[in-house]
Amino acid sequence: MMELYRVELMDTATILYAEMYNHPNYWVRLSSGAYLEGLTSGKKYKLLKSADMELDKEVYMPESGNSSVTLLFEPVDPNEDAISFIEGPEKGDFRIEGIHLKKELAKPGTFECILEGEIIDRPQSSRLTLIRTGKDMRTTPFISIPVRDGKFNYTLITDENEMYELVFWDEQLNGAWRPTYFISEKGTLHFTLYPMEHRPHSVMQADGALNKEEIRIQKEIEKLYPVTRLEEERDELEKKEHYFSKEIYDLKKLMSDAKTDEDRQKLYSEYERLCNAGKEYSEEGLVLNKKFEQYFDGIQKWKLDYIKKESTVNGLCLLKQMLDHAVMMARYYPGKEEFPAYSEIFESNYKEKFASHPYVKDIERIIASMNVKVGGSYIDFTAPDLNGNMIKLSDQIKGKVALIDLWASWCGPCRRLSSSMIPVYEMFKNKGFTVVGIARENNNTDAMKKAIEQDKYPWLNLVELNDKGNIWEMYGAGNSGGCTYLVDREGMILAIHPTAEEVTKILKEVL
Template sequence: MKGKSLLFGLCLCLWTSLGWGQRVIEVPWYETTNTYMFDIIKMELTDEATIITGQVKYFPNEWFRVVGRTVLRGESGKEYKLLKAEGIKLNEQVFLPESGQMTFQLYFEPVDAGEKKVDYVEGNHETDWRIGGIVLDEKPQKLEKESDCLIRGKVLGHPSSYRLVLMGYYDDNRIQEPYAIIPVRNGKFEYLCKLGESKMYWLVFTDELAKSSYRPVSFFIEPGEVEITIQPEDAYTDSETRGKEVNEQYQRYQQLREEQFHFSTIYRQYDSLSEPALYYTPRALELHELMSQNYENKQKSDSLDAIYQQLKKENKECTPQAIALNEKYKNLRKEEQKWKEGYMEKYPSVATYFLLMDDLRHWVDYRVHGFPEELEILSFKDLPRLENMYYTIYKPMFPKHSYTELIATMLQSLKQIEVGGHYIDFTAPDFEGNPVTLSEQIKGKVALIDLWASWCGPCRRSSKSMIPVYEKYKSKGFTIVGVAREKTVQTAKAAALQDGYPWLNLVELNDAGNIWFKYCVGNSGGGTFLVDQEGKILTISPTAEDVERILEKMLK
């Protein structure tokens, strides 16, 4: 957990006394979890047992299993065994119904009265469910300093969503730990945090994170109270935020944007085409089905994808209604982008500084792999204008804000990470924790900088394809340095061992060194960069055949 900058929260003492030694804790606080599909929504502490009401919420027909070896482990080190389950069978696959959710009870040995926290521990394997720091004795906290921020909120709709994750804006939950996991009780939540500076953050429901399909609530943490109303899933408007100066500035911008461009009307029109047959042509739907059926067959999948890309080029992917609406939306976004740049220039504030940073972040994220369709409104021709705005307005106005240093890194990356540019040096630990500097490993050699991740299938396929090239040219002045983007060293070690990489591999834990960001692949699993003996980038994302062809010429 990122506990250095934010407190563990405003713990409201919401347990109900039922008698001597008997308590009920609704949606208990906890500190860490390695699963968002499973949640503890109630704990009953009695003299006979500790009863956990668990909820699994995921895709219909997916299965889960609760193993009989699961224990509750107290701060004392004592373990409390799982006695029985109601609503499911232990040690057996349980398939989720069409609703995608299931509730059940787990009975453990009674927890000693002296325990303040317990961990839910299924086992020692990385895929075993583990929830750490479940709080049994909650203490309320109060605003102590003027710089503290108290987040109060209510949730409309979402009846089976019991927990929110507080995360940095655009943090990737596959790599980065959240700042806090906040319980939602009776449709309300509260959280107290210590403020470093006013910045944009996200609140996301844990069950939506589990499915990797979520609609984050964006807001600024700032001194004082921030009130948030989270709208139902089908609402066309964003969640409401009321706070002090920075949130008010941002809400004003959002209000003017809607008044100017009426995006909510466009979203309603898109909803009218929500049926696939209304949005996609029959041929596109046919290809969708074939790609789904052949997902694990790479050769067939690649062939179908090529056909689909050709369909898009011929403008035969979407129905006439969808094409017209997409064109309308694209033109509106272009107008909005120009208006936004004028607004940022005319009304500089922390809120508009965020808008500037966010625009530049899109360029950095997609510099290597290209803009997705929804961001094709952006053009690198606009970069000098935003760069000038940064240097003449925002950097002098906010010299010590973290966005200032972040944007400086962005601009450096955008200028260097291209064919003909120079690689950016960095230091990262190897699998044993020893710091390694890239430049010291590749000095005087042709090198492939291989950024990958255990969870990125295309990255690992690319890396494995380089093994024969490495073996052939490693004695002739060629090397590879890999860097794995992970939450733990263990996942990187296991993947590297499984794939058989013979070269040096480092690990980027929780984006500590911003390496992916510096190399303009922040929104992906990775990328590869071939550099010459002087550090000049020769090519980006080359195939093994591309690398061998270049090495054949350079290392004769």
């Protein structure tokens, strides 16, 4: 990835300051043929030189995963309002389009939320990502904040008090991260961020009322239910290899030493067997997990009581967080979900009071998604096909048994499941069965078109670009690549995320 963070306009040159990112020990390369293109004039401005990175060469990333680059171009015309950076015409070449050269005036009602802080004992961390809580970074544009000399500073300009989260980019690369939450409000927030295993992993200081209340909430919860202490106990058990069972520790060592994916898969199957047989944890681990369960139940009840009593922005943000978590848990543990009186609390305490807040529409969609379950009804929507034609889902599946296939070109499991449905579709398509695919894509449909060509899906595919239609949120699948829903002729959901074999069995019964 290439990220531009500053442009300097001079009479003798136009200077671009950027950061190059990749995994540590992976390389990036910049072409000497890169140029700037004026969006006003259409003129091209040649790259003169790079001040600190050799061009046309593979430059390997250090432990931090990033390298700074300063690029000097020909001076742009003073009348240019915006430019684009174009490395070249090939697919994969870097392009940064629509770089504005004139400062835009702040819109009425906007405010500045200044984020600053230091990073402790994390030399590998060169970047933080910032996104609204509940959004998926794979499909929603996020803000990138560079870390320099262990410090960061960013001014978030917004017009709403919403919950955000800061995440270390290197933790995301490794597939596990601990977010730091805050509410956007006018003023300065100071963070001290630590490695994931540190307790606590972050400390926030605030001069605004909303985040002062967030700090108070966390302190009160920790005082009543000291989860941090339990985490420290778990860390100690882990060091002694007493948290999991001996069989699991032995299996983990074998998995670490495995040479092939086939060997790892066999070991993982054995891992799943042990877990399903109740042999995952030691006796000490089971006792500790029971305490965690009791604490989390207590925290849930405390939060529920708070959102009932406090019809404030803090309460609204907490309600949204709790709903996001409830829907996610319902997805991973179907049939075990429990939704307290969220809908009633929302209707009586928040809906009218915060009618203009964007969370109101979000929460309405989330509450509606709770009915997306076996025995419930599918939710209708309209989305474009690859030619830009707007298609209504109900028009395509009316009077048929249908598989609604939410997928993404970047989601391997989604594509494997979709491909497995092709023989099922061919077998039953003339008997009243159909499939409609909707691909969750980012910025453009190039990868989607390539995936359809490779996988040869014979059915209609629509596109959800940058979550514009909030379709995944409607279906309670916001943090996933996709999911499938088999519905009958009346629109009742017969199965969620069934296998091809399960779909075949059901179709033989209902068609």
